[in-house]
Amino acid sequence: MLLIPCPFCGPRNESEFAFGGPVKPDRPDPNATSDADWVAHLTQVPNPLGPVQERWWHVRGCGTWLTIWRDTRTHDIVEGPADAG
Amino acid sequence: MVKYMHNMQRYNVASLIWQGLNKHKGWTRAWRSPPLKDRYEVIVIGAGGHGLATAYYLAKEHGITNVAVLERGWLGGGNIARNTVTVRSNYMRDASIPFYVKSVEMFEGLTDELNFNLMHSKRTMIDVVQTYPKMRELRRRQLTMDIYGSTYRQISEAELRRRVPALTGGGPDARLPVIGGMVHTDAGVNRHDAVAWGYARAIDAMGVDIHQQTAVTQLIRAQDGSIEGVETARGTVRADKVVVAVSGHTTTLTETAGLKLPLRTMNLTAFVSEPVKPLVDVIVNCPDSGFYFSQSDKGEMVIGGAPDMGQSFRRDIKQHVFEDTVTAMLSLFPSFKRLKLMRQWGGHLDIAHDASPIMDQTDVPGLFITAGWWGGYKAIPAGGLTLAHLVATGRPHPLMAPFTLSRFRHLDYVMETGTTTAR
Numbered sequence: 130m131l132l133i134p135c136p137f138c139g140p141r142n143e144s145e146f147a148f149g150g151p152v153k154p155d156r157p158d159p160n161a162t163s164d165a166d167w168v169a170h171l172t173q174v175p176n177p178l179g180p181v182q183e184r185w186w187h188v189r190g191c192g193t194w195l196t197i198w199r200d201t202r203t204h205d206i207v208e209g210p211a212d213a214g
Numbered sequence: 215m216v217k218y219m220h221n222m223q224r225y226n227v228a229s230l231i232w233q234g235l236n237k238h239k240g241w242t243r244a245w246r247s248p249p250l251k252d253r254y255e256v257i258v259i260g261a262g263g264h265g266l267a268t269a270y271y272l273a274k275e276h277g278i279t280n281v282a283v284l285e286r287g288w289l290g291g292g293n294i295a296r297n298t299v300t301v302r303s304n305y306m307r308d309a310s311i312p313f314y315v316k317s318v319e320m321f322e323g324l325t326d327e328l329n330f331n332l333m334h335s336k337r338t339m340i341d342v343v344q345t346y347p348k349m350r351e352l353r354r355r356q357l358t359m360d361i362y363g364s365t366y367r368q369i370s371e372a373e374l375r376r377r378v379p380a381l382t383g384g385g386p387d388a389r390l391p392v393i394g395g396m397v398h399t400d401a402g403v404n405r406h407d408a409v410a411w412g413y414a415r416a417i418d419a420m421g422v423d424i425h426q427q428t429a430v431t432q433l434i435r436a437q438d439g440s441i442e443g444v445e446t447a448r449g450t451v452r453a454d455k456v457v458v459a460v461s462g463h464t465t466t467l468t469e470t471a472g473l474k475l476p477l478r479t480m481n482l483t484a485f486v487s488e489p490v491k492p493l494v495d496v497i498v499n500c501p502d503s504g505f506y507f508s509q510s511d512k513g514e515m516v517i518g519g520a521p522d523m524g525q526s527f528r529r530d531i532k533q534h535v536f537e538d539t540v541t542a543m544l545s546l547f548p549s550f551k552r553l554k555l556m557r558q559w560g561g562h563l564d565i566a567h568d569a570s571p572i573m574d575q576t577d578v579p580g581l582f583i584t585a586g587w588w589g590g591y592k593a594i595p596a597g598g599l600t601l602a603h604l605v606a607t608g609r610p611h612p613l614m615a616p617f618t619l620s621r622f623r624h625l626d627y628v629m630e631t632g633t634t635t636a637r
Contacts, residue, residue, distance in 0.1 A: 164623075
């Protein structure tokens with residue numbers, strides 16, 4: 130179980146959160162981007178052996194969305210949320 | 215008669231008696247530990263199910279035996295040792311079902327072919343259905359499966375409880391009452407170690423080199439961009455064709471060649487109970503509750519659950535994922551409350567964007583991948599057969615043609631989300 134640092138509630142159990150997926154680059158304008166880049170945006174996510182940036186929703190708590198860096202080898206949260214909301 | 219029979223020590227009753235009379239001193243090693251050469255015709259990275267099977271069919275079907283199988287740990291110690299050995303073909307798409315039907319068929323003949331007892335037990339899988347959307351989805355699968363000769367049949371709740379007497383939960387007052395079941399008679403289980411060892415012994419006898427404790431750290435590309443070989447912990451090994459069959463670490467390796475793939479790596483949980491007397495004679499799958507189990511020949515309940523949500527390269531499991539699975543299981547099988555759980559473990563495996571496998575030559579000429587095997591155990595024979603065909607001939611085998619990388623280029627997904635534990 131991860132202990133996720135919520136900016137409003139403090140460290141809370143992972144079971145209070147819903148997983149929002151890894152952070153992807155901003156959605157490009159499909160009319161202004163190449164086919165290859167558009168397909169890459171739709172189908173690829175970062176899959177690092179190491180820290181990955183991901184979104185979590187404190188749905189069974191205060192309801193905020195937050196972003197953390199979590200190491201996929203250890204589950205250590207290497208960088209806490211700088212954002213909230 | 216296949217040619218590897220000549221120099222492979224056969225396992226049978228006669229050899230057992232003969233060795234017994236000789237105090238069992240005549241058994242030979244099942245495979246060699248050969249010196250690492252600096253060049254091979256084909257390098258297969260990963261001595262798991264798909265790597266070994268690919269090497270086997272390269273040798274057997276195409277006569278290509280100048281092959282090295284490189285393994286970071288020990289042979290058959292990755293996901294082939296960590297899955298729950300279910301072999302089935304109840305998939306959803308026209309592209310998928312024939313492939314898995316072929317694989318199930320191949321598994322049934324593999325014990326004879328490899329001269330290694332896989333202890334294949336074709337014992338049927340029964341789905342316990344608790345919601346109407348899931349029942350509709352399974353009946354939709356049944357119609358497509360009928361076309362390709364796979365079997366799926368709906369049964370009533372009463373028949374389901376007769377076939378699975380341990381199913382005493384999920385009554386009319388439950389949050390999710392059991393509404394019926396689906397029976398898949400083609401499904402079976404077998405022994406995962408035997409699959410790895412059987413293929414390994416056969417390829418060794420045909421002259422393929424298996425190198426354990428040989429971690430590949432980097433893919434090497436030539437000036438023209440094609441694959442040139444691999445860097446390993448024991449030195450550089452060159453080949454014009456390299457097959458990546460490493461499950462969860464596919465992207466870790468392909469990124470060393472500058473290649474990005476629509477895969478992400480996740481952790482899946484399994485655990486086993488203490489052995490008990492025969493209680494359940496089928497594989498039980500509960501898709502609405504998110505767990506499945508079968509009873510091993512030893513009597514242990516082999517139980518699998520849903521994946522951990524985030525990406526993970528770990529091989530242990532999170533306690534709450536484990537607890538959630540147990541809670542769901544006890545709601546349908548309350549008598550399991552008294553079972554002691556003996557072992558729990560996880561494995562990291564990669565899943566593609568559309569939850570179907572990827573078998574293809576990549577944009578790096580000579581670099582092949584077999585990846586996205588979420589539930590890849592059942593696909594080992596057909597996966598090896600079809601990938602070997604592609605590597606040897608340069609053309610995709612008809613059964614694997616839908617699973618190429620180019621499907622993403624055309625956004626032509628083979629969507630199998632929901633037919634595996636990926637839910």
